[in-house]
Amino acid sequence: MTQVLFYLILGVALWVLGLHGLIRLHQPIRRIISVNIMGSGVFMVMVALARRSEDPDPVMHALVVTGLVVAISATAFALRLAVTGQRSEEDRE
Amino acid sequence: MTAALAALLIPLFTALGLLLLRSRSGPLVILTSLATLAAACWALVEVTTSGPQSLHLGDWPEPLAIRFQLQPITALLLVFTALIHLLVAVYAARSRHCRTRDTDYWPLSCLLQGSLNALWLSSDLFNWYVTLELLGLAAVALVALSGRKAYGPALNYLLLSLGASLVYLLGVALIYGRYGVLDITLLATQTEADQSTRVAFWLMTLGLMLKAALWPLHLWLPKAHASAPTAVSALLSALVVKGPLFILWRLWSEAAPVELAIETGPLLAIAGVAALLLGGWSALRTPWLKSLVAYSTVAQLGYALMALGLLMHWQLPALDAALWLFVLAHGLAKASMFLAAGELQATLGSKRVSALRGTTETMPVAMFAFAVAGGSLIGLPPSGGFLAKWMLLEPMLGQSEHWPWVAGILLGTLISAGYVFRVVALAFDRADPVPPDFKPDRFAHWLAMLPALVVWGLALVSQPLIAWLTGATP
Amino acid sequence: MIHEWLLDGSLALLILTLAVAVLYVRSLYASIVLFIAFGLLLALIWARLGAPDLALAEAAIGAGLTGTLLLAALGRTPVSQRAEPAFSGARQYVRSGPAVVLSLLIFWILLQAVLPLPEQSSAVVRAAEQHLDAAGVAHPVTAVLLNFRAWDTLLELLVLLLAFMAVRQLLPSLPRAPEAWPLLLGWSCLLAPLIILIGGYLLWRGSSDPGGAFQAGALLAAGAILLRLTDLLPAMGWHHAWVRLLVLGGCAFFLLVGLFTHWLGAGFLAYPEGWAGPLIILIEVAATLSIAITLTLLVIGETREVRG
């Protein structure tokens, strides 16, 4: 068991946890958090893969940076959508 | 390649320009769409005359750079995208209920087109991830345009889309971890059917299926598509779901190891049949007009999925033609159908199917457009849908051990006939017609008719088209 | 060796516990706070895995901004809707039993898939190292981001822009934030310039060492948000040309570079010989500003005028 493998497995575990949350949960904010945890899992897998060589793999790191920005963008939008949506549901009641 | 790049950049610049100038000018978008269309056509001519091309972005060598690949199919899809976008733009500029005046519809739609074009051109697994996100966000933003009632479906769409992206991304990460490349052509030379590859491909497939709303991961689609503004529904159904499908196709037909493809093919094909039947059934039962059309998208994607699955299973490149014909025919027909449905429900002031009573009298053109487009969905000759179905049936019937699949097509055809004519028959009801709320907009109706006529007009060029598609796909 | 394992093991244990807690803790507020902690822990792990760029980015974006966003969202969520509807009674556990089994199954399958991966190596890495000299910047991550895979980055900027535009389309939902308390006022007067300074530094440093446009942009955004919340910064309405210019600047400049390189030079996004360094700096500056403003706007939300 190397460190790389350890973090790979950890990443996968996080990913599965996130997926489980996304599927099982209904509260919008929680679901958004689930997606983020899922993302973290993937990123961890990627960073762990980058760690395989002596010098960390810059390509993977770059990809993860990109992924992070995508994630924050989407999260921002999703949160706003969720909040607005909730309020509209409340308005309807 | 310049032409293809132009087709990619024009929409992006248009979007930025519109935002910068705070302009909501439909005519401007129509103009630039025309330019995009011209560029796409040019690219098509180029690729037809001088063969497939590829461009290494940044001029970096093979494994490092992101690569643009201009294949005939890509060029065709560019043209197709530009065409639909132009049409929808004209409609949106004209229509009273597309929310173009009080929202950023125009830049969003341009960004949507740009991201689709980026998707068609790319051949890099991670780049596809980014384009998919771009596409997804643009789509959700567009869905949300129609107001508070759409926020729920939009959020669901967004979250599932994000989740799907991450499923896909994990697959990409596994591929990268296993082979160390992201370019699909390079990948194709290396793949082996081991456990990592297998799981990676499944993950990517699942993510893409969810994004493309392929059965059984389609359940977000009907609500999202149905609640969007009309022009957006048309764009989504005609174009957006085809993006992930394209990636799926390239993955399996180019990169995947053969054994894996053979193994996975039947599952996809079965899912396709299930989509045809269950999606069709839902369309048959739903009381809402736009939901019906949206469910029909689910069902029709079943054909494409079936074609893909069988293509993988039998390793028959001939089915490529069927797949892309389905995509083209469905795109055109669905654009027409959504525009017509949107016009109908807006003019009648009700979203119910039952409100369509007597529309052949009150809004004949829109209803006719709906029916004609529906004819292509059913696959009535000589529409585009028919050609596609024919191409799909041919290899199925060619060998007797393939015959059972035919039952799927048969049932699918019948059920699509069922839901199309459910609407059409109602429209002939003259006993108790629902009066329109205001004067129908003939121009918009004819606009809805246009793609339907085009899809039937495919018959006129069927032979060259099929020959081209058969020769064009690798 | 063993203490390394100890560290890794405890980090893993902690983060898994946090993840589970984030998802299933009863209170949404607790969940969000835990998630911020989760982000910080993640930054630690990135650092541990030799990815300082990511650690910085995670700290700024993942933990900081996301946390702010989540808390803001929580504030606007009525109490009645915070609870997870399924979290009541034993029935839910019965129902989630199969889902847990399923998750374990998926985990197991994935495990099979990742096991052989540590033995593999990447061709891209070798190529990247090989071509680093020609990239115009010394830091490999920046080189990948802004040169080798510049197109990804460009699209990513577009994603950000799109997210912002998407938010703009939504109908106004929130009451104005409450008046800032005086302590915050004082602190922000102090903190904000510091943050901006650090941001500039990160940007500048990015060409040779960990750091770069995103990290810098995120920091700048954090500063700007602080200032904006305390009304030290004027409202950044979309009707201001400079706001639009700054938001769109990153993408636009990037795209223009692409256009011109295609038109004049070697090819799309292929920087001319010797121009790579300066161009990358310029792009980074534009991108940083764009990111900063966009993120600021995303967080504080200026949507009022979209729908007249």
Add this chain to the structure above:
Amino acid sequence: MIWTSLLPLLVVLSSLVPGLLIFTLREDQVRLRTTLNLVGAVVKILLVGLMLWGVANGLEFRFAVPFIPNGDLVLKGDALSLQFVTLSAVLWLTTTIYAIGYLEGAPLRSRFFGYFSLCVSATVGLALAGNLVTFVLFYELLTLATFPLVVHRGTAAALRAGRIYLAYTLGGGTLALLGAVLLHTQVGSPAFIPGGYLQATLGDDRVTLTLAFVLLIAGFGVKAALFPLHGWLPTAMVAPAPVSALLHAVAVVKAGAFGLVRVIYDVFGVNLMTELDLATPLLWLAAFTILYGSVRALFQTDLKRRLAFSTVSQVSYITLGIALLGPIAAVGGLVHLVHQGMMKVTLFYCAGNFAETLHIHKIRDLDGVGRRMPLTMAAFTVGALGMIGVPPVAGFISKWYLGLGALEVGADWVLLVLAGSGLLNALYFLPLLYRGWFGPAPTHWPHDEKLGTGRPGLGETHWMLLWPALTTAFLALLIGILAGTGLSPLNWAQLTVNMEFDL
């Protein structure tokens, strides 16, 4: 492109173009619409006449454009197709006139005539189709063009009928399509040739051939109203009379029957059919349908429904004739295509006249109608007697050839079927005639629309309703009496059969 290759296309276009133009007309442009209709119909007759002349003189008319790989879109005029085309052209003219009179003042006429013309175009296209692909194409188009006509009235009953119609015909169309694709994958879609093309190419693949045959027969059998597939026909009766006339006499049912002819003679070929013994089940089915349709007709109280079940029975004569696989029976079958058309169209015109003029829909209301509308009743009588097979009306000729043909191939039992059907036909037609001629007439007709002058004779109803009926009745009589002459349908059928059987 020389004129012989364009002529088939022109024949199709001669109704298609007016049809499309009519769609664009406003409701009140009556004169223009009528002109377009009639010009189209007359031009078509002239073109068909030209083609008849050409074929008689050995010219070949063939129009082809590429469509799908190995399957061009081919329109071709040969003896067999011309028989059907001529029938369509003639009956289109009369039915158009009839419909103009029938729908005078009704709403949505532009739509009606538009689809009407499309329907005829599809029929003619189907008749001229030169290969299986083209045939299937037009077969489906016909379904589509007919549907709006069936539901034209827009009532609940009409919609129900329309749905049933579609359910049957689209299902059938799909089956036929499958059959066509199946054959196409094996041998492509070569042109129809007398004697069939499958024996040479696919002679020994028994399973494929059988499956293809079953699919095609099931597909075309729907429109030909073969027994389990006939359910749409009686319900489709709610359509306006001209539509029923067209549906039953020319377009739809004949399209199915014609399809069977093509499949059996020009795709499979008689030799192959005999070899595979495929025709026997079809023969039994046809025989059963003949009797079944008649028995059902017996118990109908509605005039049009009775006629509809009669169609179910009568169309199967055609199937019977071709399934017997003998030259004489084939003549009978083919000639019945025309004969049944003439007679049935007459009957429907007359039924429509009764309904329009006096609002008679039920059989029990027919009492004494012959005194109020003697000419219509006379035309009806000719048609009905023809259906029974009374000489010298055309139906007798068909039956004659069918009977002799059955004896020729040793299927003597068919004679019993024919006799039984004749008996049943008499049982359900003669009471109508009896009521019409001998029943007690009411002192005044409760719902007299006073079309025409309102007096018995030439003014008994609108002239546009009366004359088509008289014309077709006369023709039905004429082609029966002059069956032996060169221009008769019988002669054309003989010509075709000579080719098919290589006599």
Add this chain to the structure above:
Amino acid sequence: MAWLWLLVPLTPLLLILPTLYWQRATRWIWLAPLPAGVLALLQPDSLRLPGLWPGARWGLPDDTALALLVFTAGLWLLAGLFAVWNQAADSRRRRFWLFWLLALSGNLLLLIAQDGASFYVGFTLMSLSAFGLVIHSGKTEARRAGRLYLQLAIMGELLLFMGLMLRVHEAGGDMELAAWQGTPIGTATLICLLLGFGLKAGFWPLHIWLPAAHPAAPPAASAVLSGAMIKAGILGLSRFLPESSELIGGWLPLLAGIGLISAFFGVVVGLLQRRDKTVLAYSSVSQVGYLLFVLTLVLTADTPALAGLLLMLYVVHHGLAKGALFLGAGLVHEQRLPRWGWALMALPALALAGLPLTSGGAVKTLLKDQVEQAGMAQLIGVLTLGSASTLLLVSRALWLMWHSQPATRPTAPRLPVWLSWGLLCIAPVLLPWLWPELRQAMLNSLSIYASWALLWPLLLATLLMAVVIRFRVYRYWQHLRLPQPGLRFSLWARRWLQTRPLSADAPSLSAQMSTTVRLRALERRWNRLGEDVVSVSVWVIALAVLWLLI
């Protein structure tokens, strides 16, 4: 010249139009058969009409046909003349004439037909048109009779159609009647033809329609029905059946038996009737029995020509006599006849019974000769008995006629009526002198032995009558009601057709509703399952993946 044959059937048809639209033309309608008579005298070559159907040929093949044509035309002519005046006041006379002309056309066509199809066409035209004549009066009785007639006529047509087909097939497609004479016949064909023609001819047991239909029609129509039309059946048999065939040989005794049964059955049942025309109709049944018997002789005889002659003579004789009687019966219902009128009426009646010096005597003698020649001398006695019974029957008919006269003063009929009826009445006496063949036969019957053989049965019958009337023997059967199976069947058939089975395709509304509701509930449940969508999807996928792994 040959084309003139066209005129024979076409003249009546062409006359239809003026009849319908020009009232005054009806006065000359009776001349419609004239061209047939003229052509029979001119005897042009036969006419081939390939334009109608292959093998169509019209003309006169032999003397029998010629004689029949002349006689038929004459009968129709005279009956027509009768009808012109008899129907003059009828409000529905146009309809009468329409069917009259159609039937006439058919009758003439079948006589000049030299091919099977033409014969069949004419036969059908005649049969079906006669329906219009039968029901002309519109009374219940007529309608019933008409229904039965039509039902059986249609069946006859269809049987005939099958027989014809089979016959054509046996002849290898040849349609010439002449050719069929030499073609062997199959059992099925024979049965079809016998039944088909038998239904028209009306011998026992196929007679059931006849006693109902003939009395119901107007007098002129009854005259041609009984006089001319039923002979078509016999003629058809003689034309369609081969002259000698093994198969026929086996059937002949049966046919002869049927003929004789018919002959006596008609008498017995006829005697029990209480209406004059019905009695006459039963007399027709009886006479057709003789005709059938004669036909069997034709088919067995060593010298078929002679037997054929007998058949022809018998047909003509009976046709004219029966025509006269029916016209007379019609006449006496409308007016009281003077005495000489009754004298005239007695002529055909006695002729039927075979009084010497009449055509009847001639024919009966000839018949006995033929029977003897055929080696069936034992049947002579039966035939003699037949004569006696015939006399009984016609006497009964006359007696009934006498009693049904209106109670007005006797008046002489108007000239045309008198002329036509009178001509027909004296024809049995006159004809033997005018017609060489008949004259020869009559002269043969004038020998003492033959005369006595003819006379004594008549005397016996007269004696019997005297006894019956004197002792009122008839009161024993006066109230006897005979079953009428034919009419009964006809009524039953009609009722069966009019009671419709309950429509099977419309189940009760409530059942339909409950099914719908149940289905809808089921669907809802499914939809609810689908709401937990993502999990379902994931499960599906997980199973798929597992399947792949294993």
